[in-house]
Amino acid sequence: MTVVAASNLGLVNLGFSQPAQTGRRSRAELEALAAGGAALLKDAPAEEIARWAATTFGERFCVTSSMADAVVAHVFSRVAPGVDVVFLDTGLHFPETLRVRDIVAQTMNVNVRSIRPRKTVGQQDGEFGPRLFARSPDECCFLRKVEPLERALSDYDSWATGLRRDESPTRANTPVVAFDPKKGKVKVNPIAAWTQSDVDSYIARWNVPVNELFKKGYGSIGCWPCTRRTKAGEDPRAGRWAMFEKTECGLHV
Ligand code: SF4
Numbered sequence: 001m002t003v004v005a006a007s008n009l010g011l012v013n014l015g016f017s018q019p020a021q022t023g024r025r026s027r028a029e030l031e032a033l034a035a036g037g038a039a040l041l042k043d044a045p046a047e048e049i050a051r052w053a054a055t056t057f058g059e060r061f062c063v064t065s066s067m068a069d070a071v072v073a074h075v076f077s078r079v080a081p082g083v084d085v086v087f088l089d090t091g092l093h094f095p096e097t098l099r100v101r102d103i104v105a106q107t108m109n110v111n112v113r114s115i116r117p118r119k120t121v122g123q124q125d126g127e128f129g130p131r132l133f134a135r136s137p138d139e140c141c142f143l144r145k146v147e148p149l150e151r152a153l154s155d156y157d158s159w160a161t162g163l164r165r166d167e168s169p170t171r172a173n174t175p176v177v178a179f180d181p182k183k184g185k186v187k188v189n190p191i192a193a194w195t196q197s198d199v200d201s202y203i204a205r206w207n208v209p210v211n212e213l214f215k216k217g218y219g220s221i222g223c224w225p226c227t228r229r230t231k232a233g234e235d236p237r238a239g240r241w242a243m244f245e246k247t248e249c250g251l252h253v
Helices: 027-041 046-060 071-079 095-107 121-128 137-153 196-206 212-216
Strands: 061-064 083-088 110-115 158-160 177-180 185-188
Touching: 027 046, 027 177, 027 185, 046 061, 046 071, 046 158, 046 177, 046 185, 061 071, 061 137, 071 083, 071 110, 071 196, 083 137, 095 110, 095 212, 110 137, 121 137
Parallel strands: 061 083, 061 158, 083 110, 158 185
Antiparallel strands: 177 185
């Protein structure tokens, strides 16, 4: 069994008096941190998970947000003010989604970074033909989400998401902390164990910005060409890529 020093697990002094991490860590160090964090934080509150992540990874940490709501960004704004919040601006978002992004940037103590694809939608249409999303959504998601995220994450050793186990069967086993072997980074999911009711309670308590489309029948919100309203009783993510077998954009696999 590998024994990891407590200091390597980020267990010493979880408060922000600890100097921020600035140097690069090896893959083995990150794997050890993830294993330690997963064991330590399995049943911890979201704030404690967030504090551990921000303290452990310092400047090498960011939050990612789809701006469906700003719950995770808000949790981090409370425990790690000024944290980077990465938003993938695909060029195909609903105006309501961009509105949440702008409100977060204006009202929360976080640093919103909008990351764009290498090509505009027009340039992509010119190279691949119009409506690539309708013919090859995996390719479109790679160009407009996966590659931009990989590029953005090159600045970090760890990132947080808003994934929750109750969102869909594909997310039922989401851990709170795990090493992502493909990215070689530590993925943190502070609200993995939350239910929709927990999310609603947090939003009400803290008056967190929420995408207006939830009030208009959308259960999950992505790019406008690939998102439809959900029907009563449907899985919240049933409205994503409804015309394909596809269930995930590739950011979380
Ligand atoms: Fe393209 Fe649809 Fe993926 Fe957005 S969700 S990047 S429009 S395929």
